[in-house]
Amino acid sequence: MTMVGNTVRPAAVAEEREAGRPPVPRSNAMSYGLISVYVVLALAFGIVPAVYALYLAFTDAEGGFAGLANFAKVTGDFRFWPAVTHVALYLIIWLVALVVLVTLLAVVVHAILARWLSRTLRFVFYLPGALAGASSVLLWLFVLDPTASPVGGLLRLLGFESFVQVIVPGNLPVIFAVIAFWAGAGSWIVIMYGALNNISAEVIDAARVDGANPVQIAWRIQLPMLRKWISYMCIMSLAAGTQLFIEPQLLSQASNAIVPNDYSLNQLAYQYAFQQNDFNGAAAISLLLLVIALALSAVFVTRGGLFERD
Amino acid sequence: MTSAHTEPAAAHRPGVSGWSSRAIVTVIVAVLVLFFAIPMIWLLFATTKSARRLIVSNPFAPGSAGDLSTNWSQLFDFQDGAVTTWMANSALYAIGALAITLLASIPAGYALALTEFPFRRLLLVLTLVVMLIPNTALVLPIFLELNVVGLIGSPLSVILPMSFFPFGVYLTYIYFSTSIPRDLLAAARIDGCREFQVFTKVALPLAAPIVALVAFFSFVQNWNNFFLPFVMLPSSDGYPVQVGLTSLLASTPAFNPSSAGAQSVQLPTLALATVVSVLPVLIVFLVSQRFLVAGMTAGGTKD
Known part of the structure; x- marks a missing residue:
């Protein structure tokens, strides 16, 4: 998850400009030339694989039409629903933590008057983002191992004496959410901070003159204005979160398979493809994931007013 | 772009008032700062320790340059480079x-x-x-x-x-x-x-x-x-x-006991590997923070 939030509002601007623009001389050949490399890449690594995944999901190993058989097979798999539960729990914890804490931190950091302090805080939040992927998981393996951990005392206080006790299945959704939050929250805080800077100072001043306290200002003015950015954050995080893979994969390896290697849906798809040589089943899982992610995104788009004009 | 561009005059910001709410917010923010900072700082210290010192010494005490260089050579000798x-x-x-x-x-x-x-x-x-x-x-x-x-x-x-x-x-x-x-x-x-x-x-x-x-x-x-x-x-x-x-x-016995052997990797070496693996991205992050924030807010201030 990198920083991808800077574009919703400008999109509206771009569309507005389009309405009144001067006529552009048409030169199709040149336009096609300029977009050609991108179109070739989009076809090869976007459209064709997507269509191929669709084809695989609805056919059997011999290429015959299979209807919904692949979907019935994977949803009937005893590993499927536990994986769904794991991913869903993880997503709920992660998204709630993101929405609540990122918004809170952005508002607080924005309210800090000392410029050096505000800048230092943003930097501290933002820097862990550099440790995405396997590196952040590895770092957290250390942090969660009471023998080596910098917060070993805290872990023991919570009743965890060994690494194996920390990573019992019930704790995993929280652990994965913590890792994802640690690495991903900072860039969203920086983005929200930027968005808060765009709220005009007069509006805030007027509210203060009318007797609003900082909490009311945050709740009544800043939060509604951040709504779009919050939905955008949720969509991007959802899309990434449903694909949970590295975290359980590495943890499975590090725990001698106490964490199963089919913990998440994406891992299950990988097992289907490369352990069972069942690419049709794997495609069915990928497709289900995609549909769920897009459907949930649609909720945020409509409820979050993402494509409304200001 | 200058930082003045990204940060409006401080006087226009709402100040947090009220003693108790301020205290609560300060505590929450302090805890989160520790949450974000501790793993990073600890990781840097861990790379300078031997496997034994990593466990027995204070997590936030620096180790020695000698141990760092031992870890370094163990890391880069792993499977012949x-x-x-x-x-x-x-x-x-x-x-x-x-x-x-x-x-x-x-x-x-x-x-x-x-x-x-x-x-x-x-x-x-x-x-x-x-x-x-x-x-x-x-x-x-x-x-x-x-x-x-x-x-x-x-x-x-x-x-x-x-x-x-x-x-x-x-x-x-x-x-x-x-x-x-x-x-x-x-x-x-x-x-x-x-x-x-x-x-x-x-x-x-x-x-x-x-x-x-x-x-x-x-x-x-x-x-x-x-x-x-x-x-x-x-x-x-x-x-x-x-x-x-x-x-x-x-190959790290601490996490995978079956791997003990000539090629085994100690915990501090693994910590060093984590640092080395992100070094280029870390440098890019450090260099680009300012222009990224500026670029991000510039889009919004144009309209």
């Missing part, structure tokens, strides 16, 4: 894909924003939709596709899929449609520029900020990509460092 190979692979994949991404997305973003052609709108919508598809969702079909053309295991099997970066096209599109006045392009045409020259002589020189932004996102994403190389590259010689870390982890 595999770590060096992995870092070089990561650099090749990340920079190779970055180059193709720029070559593809800067002209495409320009064409979408400032020229007119059939299917322009369709292509724009398609870019937006594909942007929302998580990139791991397509990895398995891409594997099958590249398997047909016999590219599995070759560097191209990760460079080419990573070069497809719709987010970069979208950013470029936004930049060209909001930041370059159409009058400027019209003037260039009146002065006799041909269409292609308008792009190379007028638009490209103005595109430096967006090239930097796309390059940043692309590089970071490519370097950290795990699932794609994990699937595409079966041999350890081809691993990027992110995937190589799993080999190191598998």
